[in-house]
Amino acid sequence: MSNLCAATIIIAMTSPAAAADGGPINGNPLIEISAGPFVFGRDDGPENERPRRVIEGMAFSINRTEITNRQYRRFVEATGHRAAFYANHPVLGLDDRPVVGVSWEDAMAFCHHYGLSLPSEQQYExxxxxxxxxxxxxSERAGKAVPANFGTDSCCSGDARDGYPMTAPADAFADGASGEGVLNLVGNVWEWTSDVYAPYVGGTEAVNFGPYRVLRGGAWNSDPAHLTTTYRLAYDPEFRFAANGGFRCVRSKP
Incomplete structure (x- = not known):
């Protein structure tokens, strides 16, 4: 898929707009997202984001921030699961930074350990x-000052214009929070979703990518074109060496 390189770079409290509960992950509360209709997809972006339509969504809760290295390390210590690939990196491995260097199955195992799951594309969006x-x-428009951690104007290198040459703390960029108070849903690290990559219902894109999963949100080394709430990236679920790929979890309502 074009722009796949955007997610494969290898090195070799906010507004209380929505209710939250402490959740099972210490230091990362779950923010409630209400049920009801919402806009999904768009018709004025890449072909794989089409068509735009209104969907009736179910209520769910989502982690306020990406899962951090500290939180992932507790999971590793409790379960014996393998460590993140960049666990000992001097910047990427800092306690308060989003964990990176995890495969889709690593992320799923973490969420399942806490009785949660990865978000679907619809939940993430x-x-x-x-x-x-x-x-x-x-907001609808990015504006001159973008409250997110992203990279250079062309794919795919990080820079320090936003204060962070690589990942930022998971609770940084409070001005970029969603309406419900969820942080860094755009920028900082790409985030795994639960879905297999495929065209949307009603879309026209031809696909032959195999059993890839979808990453959302862009990262610290993404150019502005990748920093939207609708951008979709097909990615190998077994790859665990991306220095810009992490995740967060959700709890679906019964």
Missing amino acids: RAARGTKGASFPW
């Missing part, structure tokens, strides 16, 4: 863009 279909969690 609803949390990121609200009900009206905003292009960014904080």
